[in-house]
Amino acid sequence: MKFNSWPDRALEVVSGLGGGLKGAMPGAVKWLDTGAKLGALKAGTRVAGVFIKRNPVIAVATVAGAGLLWYAARRQAQRAQDGEPIEGTARRVNARRPAAGARKSGARRRTARSAS
Secondary structure (H helix, E strand, C coil): CCHHHHHHHHHHHHHHHHHHHHHHCCCHHHHHHHHHHHHHHHHHHHHHHHHHHHCHHHHHHHHHHHHHHHHHHHHHHHHHHHCCCCCCCCCCCCCCCCCCCCCCCCCCCCCHHHHC
16 A cells, blocks of 8 residues: 555545434434524523623513503403404494585596686
8 A cells, every 4th residue: 555545545545434423313404403492592591590690670661561452462362262352432324325416535526617
């Protein structure tokens, strides 16, 4: 064997090992993605914990507001499901045919002055 072919052979062996590991563990990318998500979740909970310790009133107000929004949305969905009308006011307008000689609203009569 020549010395100059050893680096080429080493490169082939390394690339073969890398391809074998890639084929042997197809779920590795999935595990890496899951680990990254868990790390972000852990960091987020740590930040939230510090925020709650420093600002407990704001945290309680936020939770209470979210609860009220959830309750209002739930009640509205139940009313819609039951077929009840949503609270509000409405006025019924009956359609009528115009009188025979009546003109449409907004229409102008042509006069001798405007025709020229």
